[in-house]
Amino acid sequence: MSVTDTTSGLSLKDILANSSIKTNTGNDSLASAAGSASGKKALGKDAFLQLLVTQLKNQNPLEPQDNGAFVAQLAQFSSLEGITTLNETVSGIAGNYNSSQALQASSLVGRSVIAPGDKAVVDTTKGLTGSVAIPQSVASATLTIADKDGKTVRTIKLEDQKAGNSSFTWDGKDDAGNVLASGTYTFGATTTIDGQGAALVTNLPATVNSVTISQTGGELMLNLAGLGSVALSKVQTIGI
Template sequence: MSVSDSTGGLSMNDILANSSVRTNTTNNDGLAGAAGAATGKKALGKDAFLQLLVTQLKNQNPLEPQDNGEFVAQLAQFSSLEGITTLNDTVAGLAANYSSSQALQASSLVGRSVIAPGSKAVVDTSKSFTGTIAVPASVDPVKVKITDADGKVVRTLDLGSQKAGEASFIWDGKNDAGEVAAAGTYTFDATATYDGKATSLVTYLPATVNSVTISQTGGELMLNLAGLGSIALSKVQTIGM
């Protein structure tokens, strides 16, 4: 009885090689299908990453199994992805708490008096008005020119020589003629002679907070001052009653 060779002269190595090719094709198709099912058009997340990893292990070539080092590296990537996801959740929670803190802080500032850098102030001339000047170096003399809303100079205060630091001034609400000026918005222009040149100085003036604007993107609180516009909370020097 004769037996015919159905392999057509192929060796065992050839058969195994062909089997490997078919297995690799199956692996690629399986991974591609898993990737499409897991991710779709969305970004790769931890669940999709784990699904791809399991699919890869289930469809690996038995003649060329997953390398231990590569497998450990993929597990480390999955662990890192899990940590980043947890960190994102934590940061989102902190952002929500920060927004709540901002809202509470904003409600406590409305109606309060603050001192902030600026050249204009709403003045009640029936009582004294106090401001501060930032003096960068010893200068002589320091003068404050007070102008009304129409651009008319109503009073000039001469503070004389001042050392580096802060210099306070008080306006009693009267003009140069000794008459009480009308209440309203006034501009305070502080100047000093430095190295023989007239130099403008920064003034810090009181104002009342009418309302507060809370940023929807996590930005800084903006204080809306009565009759003066908005200013960032970080620029406020002093918060009073």
């Protein structure tokens, strides 16, 4: 006497098809089922476990679920739970980072910084101190200072310079020794390297007017008075 199995065990795909969760055609894995949950909520670990239990309850008693497949589904559940915990941890870290950035930003407003640039707002009664980035040892470098009209008002020679940042001081006077009006001035430095003229980077002081905090985790941007913005990572010195 033979026994014929007339029951039809429900697979995970069948359970998903009869529930409010839709599966992707041609893909029977739970990963594809998690792609579209009912409403607009993602398939979480609780729903995953509920589906797993429902599948076990509705399996064919004559053809129970393979042990290997069951272990694989448990491993999937464990991975899902781990990813959920990781996401919560990362979100917490991101929140703390944004708070730290806001605190850091508030302490920088009104401070003086030195950063790469070719312009500076100068109070000529006090003068200005900056630096020139020298890529390698050179016999000399030339610093030129121009007013708002582009006219060169002062030329400063930097002799026998070694690689690194070479400091300079401008007293706010032109080449004839006359005190100039306060305002925005343009700085440019050049030298000769291997017989070729080369432009050098100048590092100039500026005052931080405000700070822009990225909403996507990007870098903090300092808005300098009358000079535009510069990334915090490019700032070389932060003063009072």
